[in-house]
Amino acid sequence: MHDLDQERVAREIKERNATRVLLQLPDGLRPTAFTLAQRLTEQTGAEIIISGDSCYGACDLALTQAQTIDADLIVHYGHSPMIESETPVLYVEAAYDFDAPALTEKALPLIRDWDGVGLTTTIQHIHRLQEVADTLQAHGLRTAIGTGATTHPGQILGCDYTAARAIAEDVEGYLHIGAGRFHPLGLAATTGKPIATANPYTMEAKLLPEKEVIRLAMKRMAAINAAKNAQTWGILVSTKPGQRHIPQARRLQRLLTEHGRHATIILLDEITPHTLANFTEPQAYVDTACPRIALDNPPDPTRPTLTPNETLITLNQKTWETTWAQGYLETD
Numbered sequence: 001m002h003d004l005d006q007e008r009v010a011r012e013i014k015e016r017n018a019t020r021v022l023l024q025l026p027d028g029l030r031p032t033a034f035t036l037a038q039r040l041t042e043q044t045g046a047e048i049i050i051s052g053d054s055c056y057g058a059c060d061l062a063l064t065q066a067q068t069i070d071a072d073l074i075v076h077y078g079h080s081p082m083i084e085s086e087t088p089v090l091y092v093e094a095a096y097d098f099d100a101p102a103l104t105e106k107a108l109p110l111i112r113d114w115d116g117v118g119l120t121t122t123i124q125h126i127h128r129l130q131e132v133a134d135t136l137q138a139h140g141l142r143t144a145i146g147t148g149a150t151t152h153p154g155q156i157l158g159c160d161y162t163a164a165r166a167i168a169e170d171v172e173g174y175l176h177i178g179a180g181r182f183h184p185l186g187l188a189a190t191t192g193k194p195i196a197t198a199n200p201y202t203m204e205a206k207l208l209p210e211k212e213v214i215r216l217a218m219k220r221m222a223a224i225n226a227a228k229n230a231q232t233w234g235i236l237v238s239t240k241p242g243q244r245h246i247p248q249a250r251r252l253q254r255l256l257t258e259h260g261r262h263a264t265i266i267l268l269d270e271i272t273p274h275t276l277a278n279f280t281e282p283q284a285y286v287d288t289a290c291p292r293i294a295l296d297n298p299p300d301p302t303r304p305t306l307t308p309n310e311t312l313i314t315l316n317q318k319t320w321e322t323t324w325a326q327g328y329l330e331t332d
């Protein structure tokens with residue numbers, strides 16, 4: 001179970017004299033949102049309103065909703081601070097506890113021969129990362145935990161691997177503590193190193209298959225090539241506070257125009273097949289919002305959706321060789 005830290009949240013609400021609180025939870029924590037809201041109401045007397053919109057990351061902070069209801073506090077679960085906010089925000093990590101030494105032992109056979117192991121994880125497991133390092137060191141492995149733009153050393157996001165990149169030269173591969181393929185694939189695309197994953201929910205460890213990384217690279221190369229002939233481009237900008245990259249969108253618009261393309265900015269909250277369905281003119285999209293939309297969930301299979309870096313490759317401003325596995329998801 002994730003630790004919802006209910007006592008601390010109630011204490012903070014009271015100490016801050018908050019009377020109207022917007023509660024924001026990612027999808028995985030919503031099954032218990034009503035119970036949490038009810039208990040916080042009982043403990044604090046504050047009005048607790050649940051945000052029902054998306055909560056993909058700290059980039060998706062519900063600032064507009066908070067203003068709409070005149071909230072004096074946002075309680076945001078599952079992520080760590082990313083953006084400034086006028087409305088006070090209480091971040092709750094929703095830590096998930098696990099037996100770090102036991103899980104590390106499972107990963108050991110996969111990484112035993114590596115000359116240096118970089119450690120990464122997400123916010124839910126960050127509290128156990130040093131224990132993972134200690135266990136590996138006890139087995140004679142050299143470990144490194146990098147510091148990047150994220151809140152904690154070793155912490156990565158789907159769009160931010162700076163903590164991993166900071167130690168890339170010191171390690172042969174990475175052990176990522178977390179579930180699923182989302183972060184490991186991003187880590188591979190950004191660093192080009194082998195990735196082992198240790199899943200605290202299943203207590204299993206695996207290597208990320210190289211064929212999955214190659215498949216992703218081939219898909220991205222195909223999208224870049226397909227976009228080369230596109231004359232009309234839609235530049236997607238999200239209104240989500242941490243994805244609102246308007247200056248970057250304008251720079252890309254200028255660049256595309258200088259290269260003889262027609263480029264128009266489309267501003268929207270959610271980039272989905274549904275929200276783009278009626279724009280029939282663009283032959284390609286640039287996604288300046290969450291880069292994982294282009295990589296993992298392109299809104300239209302018939303038209304390429306590129307990240308800003310991929311757009312620069314299309315326009316011969318960057319090369320594939322100097323971008324793939326070298327900060328592929330980072331933008332200037």
Ligand code: SF4
Nearest residue numbers: 056057059158159290
């Ligand atoms: S921009 Fe995308 S990957 Fe980055 S935090 Fe937001 S949802 Fe996650």
